[in-house]
Amino acid sequence: MKGYVGKILYVNLTDKTLREEPIDPKVAEKYIGGKGYALYLLYYKYLKEYMKKGISPKDINPLGPENVLIFATGPITGVAGAPSPGRYHVMALRAPLTGSIASANSGGEFGPFLKFAGYDMVVIEGASDKPVYLEIIDGHAEIKDASDLWGKNVFDTTAVLKKRVAEKGGKNISVACIGPAGENQVLFAAIMNDDHRAAGRTGVGAIMGSKKLKAIVVSGTHEIELADPEGFRELSKKLIERMRKNPVTGEGLPKYGTAVLVNIINQVGAFPYKNWQGAYNPDAEKISGETLAEKYLIRRRPCWGCQIGCGRVVSVKFGPYQILYSEGPEYESIWALGSDTGVSDLEAIIKANHLCDELGLDTISMGSTIAAAMELYEKGYIPEEDLQGIDLKFSNPAALVEAVWRTAYKSGFGKMLALGSKRLAEIYGAPDLSMSVKGLEMPAYDPRGIKGIGLEYATANRGGCHVTGYSVSAEVLGIPEKMDPLSYEGKAALVKAFQDFTSVVNSAVNCLFVTFEVNAKDYADLFNTIAGFNFTEQDIFTIGERIYNLERWMMHFYGFSAKDDTLPKRLLTEPVPEGPTKGQIEELDKMLPEYYKLRGWVDGVPTLEKLKELGIEP
């Protein structure tokens, strides 16, 4: 198939066997690639098969050999000239942190280079009894001993494997791996690629750890053929030109990175502060993208083939949080490690972020879990002696940095933090202090100040997530058109549309930032010129809705239903204490019934009729 390599690699770590299957054009037409195609495989090849054998989905252990982990690219991945084509998607049958489907996305070079190495996707089954890594060079895959890599951090692991393959003459080498956090099965461990890029959320790194799969190294020179090279060239030129003129993709993101949002969202009054006790941070300026650019930025480091280039390279030259080379921190990381913990020392935040990269931790869940621990401690739920001398109070940069490495190694109180905020707050008797949905810590937008995003958090399939339905785009940035963030009107439709559209973006696989300019019609054109489909604009939304519904359908087998589509009590009952949105709460019930109606869901689950309408065989 054009646009695709055409091959899926299956790796069984239990019996150390490898096999290949071709990409099925019919499945590609219905689910594209990336997240969509991976979901298709997870449901029809694994979950349904387990059920046929009498295995209850609820008995699937996310950290057991029965879990299945997929690294997936799509037709846009690795296509030079396509908008921001540097991403890949990770999916697994079940997530350690949430018990729902695991899902995470990352940039860098790994996605394109996996395709250049000869595969669209890699499916990991079973579990090894000893540490191994997977090497894929020019269509040849091998499971190799990783006992000498186990225990190594992300940077060491990456360097060693890149060198090993480079010495064999490999081109386009990239490594995705886990650090100590993944090995130790920290429930929100990330898969890291190209040193500082993270498939961060839902604990996919812990899955690799449980399978004793330390890394995947890819290398190769496979070329991707296009269905309509001439048509694509023209489209590419047009889209890149539009992205360059767009104020977000052409100026805000290149100049300040994602951190440009710190001041913007704070001024809206939706920047969560101290475990969401507030929605306005009086010290936001100190940790803003502007301050980062002024004081610490060295240069940019774009993902492979990206025209935006939001990635930051930073350095802290002096002081206790000195770190000579790092990347990021992104908006979400600054918020979670900084604002949510009350820490306004940007150097400590850069250091904590760097440790998350090096040790392989999701920054959002890490920061939010520390923030929850801080509130639990300050309110007397966590006794001082449990902390082993770390003064885990809000605004303490030393405690922040210390807590990160301890979590990765499960050292001292780190072993409690390693469970994530939901389990932590439950253990210490105050479950409402975990700011999570379905066990996944929410990101940096307070629904009390941006109403639509609350509906996205409540209904996102993977849990408290902003990137599967980024309504903030309309509610704050005015893209595609400005909506009042404090109004509930039209938000149900907005969130649904974004969720469906984003499902396609994550199946493309494409960078979400592209969508600040590139619309559904453009995507149809991209798929058509790259892979030879005949999609219309409407097809894009239908495919997205299909993907979103299949995921939701699968989740219901794990016991998820409308009861789980909610928000932490604090957001529904505690008014914002100060700032531009003072007095606001989130009234989810003003959106949720309409959302379900638009979705055609009953009790939060697609009806059989809905599935049929979307062409999903249940």
Next chain:
Amino acid sequence: MKGYVGKILYVNLTDKTLREEPIDPKVAEKYIGGKGYALYLLYYKYLKEYMKKGISPKDINPLGPENVLIFATGPITGVAGAPSPGRYHVMALRAPLTGSIASANSGGEFGPFLKFAGYDMVVIEGASDKPVYLEIIDGHAEIKDASDLWGKNVFDTTAVLKKRVAEKGGKNISVACIGPAGENQVLFAAIMNDDHRAAGRTGVGAIMGSKKLKAIVVSGTHEIELADPEGFRELSKKLIERMRKNPVTGEGLPKYGTAVLVNIINQVGAFPYKNWQGAYNPDAEKISGETLAEKYLIRRRPCWGCQIGCGRVVSVKFGPYQILYSEGPEYESIWALGSDTGVSDLEAIIKANHLCDELGLDTISMGSTIAAAMELYEKGYIPEEDLQGIDLKFSNPAALVEAVWRTAYKSGFGKMLALGSKRLAEIYGAPDLSMSVKGLEMPAYDPRGIKGIGLEYATANRGGCHVTGYSVSAEVLGIPEKMDPLSYEGKAALVKAFQDFTSVVNSAVNCLFVTFEVNAKDYADLFNTIAGFNFTEQDIFTIGERIYNLERWMMHFYGFSAKDDTLPKRLLTEPVPEGPTKGQIEELDKMLPEYYKLRGWVDGVPTLEKLKELGIEP
């Protein structure tokens, strides 16, 4: 036997068997207990037996199952009313860091409580394939599964095991264990007991790690009978009164702890600075015992039964190196982590010291290895990229603290630091920059300013060591009488006498600080009233010489000889650049020939005649 429990416990971790043997009164009379008795066992029961089987001592792997590890108390250990009776000694056939005999000593409560639990000594043979711990309660020993403890730090391990035994109603509970550093076989990992007490030197913690022995927990109420209770009572009263009046044991140590030495030794011009590039630290006042007492001291924490009570409890309330409860840091730790690295931030030093305790690292070797790395980096031997962003320059407190935890976990550059300074400096092509003797990093007295201690470093059996022949006592403190530190005269005899005497103290097992007041005649009286011996003052020196010569004799089988009795080139050739001892070098050859003559050694090894004279069967 009076004064002794009378039993030795043998634990074979390979086949999981336990057996007991009685203390042999004839061996006790010749070697006392502690270090002496342990050496006897190591030589006659193990090393000679290996040789009989045709195994070369040079082929003994310190981290192999063939190594033998001994925890040894002596007749003074645990005797209430005896001077500072809270110590025990650890010995092993071979040390990971040095390849010589492993030897380390610690205070706290573990030594006394081991006797109360029913054993004078515990001998560990073989190696387990899975993590285990040893539980000894009231004469009953058991090997237990420690898979749930593996990975835990020292404080967690100690707390869990204490709780477990307390729940069974155990009294006098103490835990000796390893932290992550021992598990990861860092070559200078310590055995930690009672949270903050360390049998620190030569890598005994790595030996436990290699045997997968996580901990020993002891508990019991065994009473120690005395040979002459009435005579002991009178002697005790007299000795305690004398210790109280002594300016060192009665005032200096209780008031400022060992850190009182910072200013004293610096003013002498013998306080090594920046990896021994200097012998005077212009910032010494900032890290002195007086500053520690003024700013961070909370209270004292003496070892079991100790009349001196030099142990410090400290707290750093604010700032980046905040730590709410810690113990120490001792003089050596302040020097190694502070002055040797050029770090003058006492809070960073307290933090680094705390991490060494928590993770199980020898502070002297840790600090000195970091100092060596700093010089190697500043002089261009270590390329910047090897450091993974840590700016390992002299005087950088952030790099110091970061380097400690990385060493324990072998994370990033920590895996190089974990090898100790000798291997590190060799790997990076500048072996002379390791300030070690026989691979053991030297402690905090510069021989260029205190000549006698250089002879002790050069000839100490375990390597660069100050506590087996603390000539500083005479050369600086004037005990038993003041000698000129810059003169070489009489130093050979002084060092020999201290080495012999200290061998008895470490076999007693007794705290070395006691000897600032308690002399050889007093020791004879102590042994006689406690254990019913009939020792004279001269017997004490003869026993000490016997122990020292047996150890040296054993070492020669590993290939040690006069060639190893030397000092780092820097001390012999680079004059002190500034301070009170400006221009001084150490002229070892002005003492060493005389020392060998007094010892009756040829090429650094006891002659057969010498062994015979001392009653040692070769």
